[in-house]
Amino acid sequence: MSPRDWNASSYHDLSTPHQGWGRQVLDRLVLRGDETVLDAGCGTGRITQQLLDRWPGVRAVAVDGSPAMAQRARENLDPQRVTVLCQDLVALELAEPAGAAISTATFHWIADHDALFARLHDALVPGAPAVAQYGGAGNVARLEAILREVGGREPFAPALGGWPGPWNYQTPEATAQRLDRAGFDVQDCWLNPDPVVPEHPRDFLESVVLGAHLDRLDAELRPAYVDAVLAELGEPAELDYVRLNWIARRR
Template sequence: MTAPLWDPQQYLRHADHRTRPFHDLLARVPDPPAAPAPRVADLGCGAGNVTVLLADRWPGARITGYDNSPQMLERARTHAGPLLDFTEADAATWTPAEPYDLIVSNALLQWVPGHAARFPVWLDALTPGGTLALQVPGNFDQPTHVLMRELADSPRWRDRLGGVLRHTDAVLTPAAYLDALTVPGVTADVWETTYLHLLPGEDPVLDWVKGTGLRPVLTALADDPEAREEFLTAYRDLLRTAYPAGPHGTVLPFRRVFAVAHKETRNRTRTDRRPATPEEKG
C-alpha cells in the first residue's frame, strides 16, 4: 500500500473532536520519573497540535515529535521551540536512540501493520518508571470504512483501488493490546470509549474521513480529478444514508481503544519468591 499523502488543513478541520481522545489518554498518564524535565517522544505527531499539549503539561520536558509525512512535519514545525522539535521517522522501524521517560502514540498505529511487534523495542527504551501510552481508532467495522471498502472493491473501482484500504485487522482488540503490553516489569491499563461526535454542516462525515481514512483513496486518484470526484459523489451518497442529518447535526459514533503501559521503577527479572537481597533492592 502506497503511503497516503496528508493534508494538515483538512485534518485539522475537526481538531476539537480529534483531540478529545488525546486529552482522555493523557489524563491516565502519570508524571514521568524525570518530571519536571522528562524526555518525551510523540510518535506520529502529525500536525503537532497534540504535541504542544505535552509541552503544556510538562513545560520543562524535552519533546520530539516524529512523523513520516513531510506535509504534516511542515505544519508541526510551526510549533517548534527550544525544548520542542520535530523530525522524520517511520514508526514501523523507529528504534529509540536514547532512553525516554514517556513515549506517546496518538491515532497512528492503525497505519502500521504488525505494530504490536514494536512494543518490546519501545518498552525497552523506557527509563524505569516510564510509560508507553497509545490510542487507536477501533471503528474499522463501522459504515465509514465498510462502505468505503465495498465501493473500492466494486467492479468500477477494483482495478484502481484494490488493496489500497485497511481492514478490521488494522488494530488489535483491547484484550490483545492488554496481552501484548503485559510483560514482566510492566503493568498495562487498557480501555475503550465510543464517542458520539455531533458534526455540523453539509456532509460532515465525508469531510471527516477526507482528513484521515479516505487519504489512501484520495492519494490513489490524485492524478485523475474526474475519477476522484466520481468516487467521492458515490461515497457521499452512501454516507448520507448511513449517517442521516438530524435537527442538531449529524452524529458520528467513533470507538477508540486506549492503552497505558507503565514500567516498574525497579524492573526485577527474578521469578522466585524469596525475599530480595540488599543488592537486589538497590
C-alpha cells in the same frame, strides 16, 4: 511499506476530534514534570503543544512518518523544547531514550504492532509510562461496510475492489498480550465507543479518513468516490468511532 504523506494543512484545521482524544491521553499520563516525552505520531503538533502547556518543565521528541506533518510540527512547536523527527515508527530510533510516551489516533495506521511495540519499548527508559489511544476492534465498522460496497462498484472497483483497507484494528486482549511480549506492564487496556459527526464531512473524509483510498484512485475519480460514500453515510454523516485505549509502563 513506508507511511503515506498527508495534507498537513487541511489535517491541522480538521482534526478537532483528535484534540479531545489527546486531552484524554494526557489526563491519564502521570509525570514528575521534568521528563522528555515521546509523542509517537505527532501529526502537526497540536497534542504535543497541549503536553507542553500542561507541564512547563517537560521537553518532547515529536515523531511522525509524514514529511508534511513533521514539517508543520516544526513550524508550530518551540524548537527550544521540542525535537521533531520524521521517522517510520516501526523503525524508530532516538538519540536518547525518553522518559514517557504518548500516542493519539496513530497506531491503527500501522500493520505490524509487534514491531511497533518493540521499537516503542526500546525508545523508553525502564519504568517509563506510556499512554495511547487509537482505533480499535469495531472502529468505523459501518463506514468500512460502506467503503467495501462503494469500492466494489464501477469505476472504483479496479483500484478498490477487494482491498482490505489501510487500518489495523485490534482487540484489548490481543493488544495487552503484544505489549506484555514487548516488555510492558499493562495497567489497563479497553475499548470505548466515541461516535463523531464532523462539522465538514466531505473535507474530513478527504483529509483525515480516506486519504489512502483516494491515493489508489485516479484523480478524476476521487470526487465521485467521496460523493458516493457521503450518499451512503446519509445525514448526519456520523462516523462510528471505537477507541482502543491503554496505559502501560516499560519494564
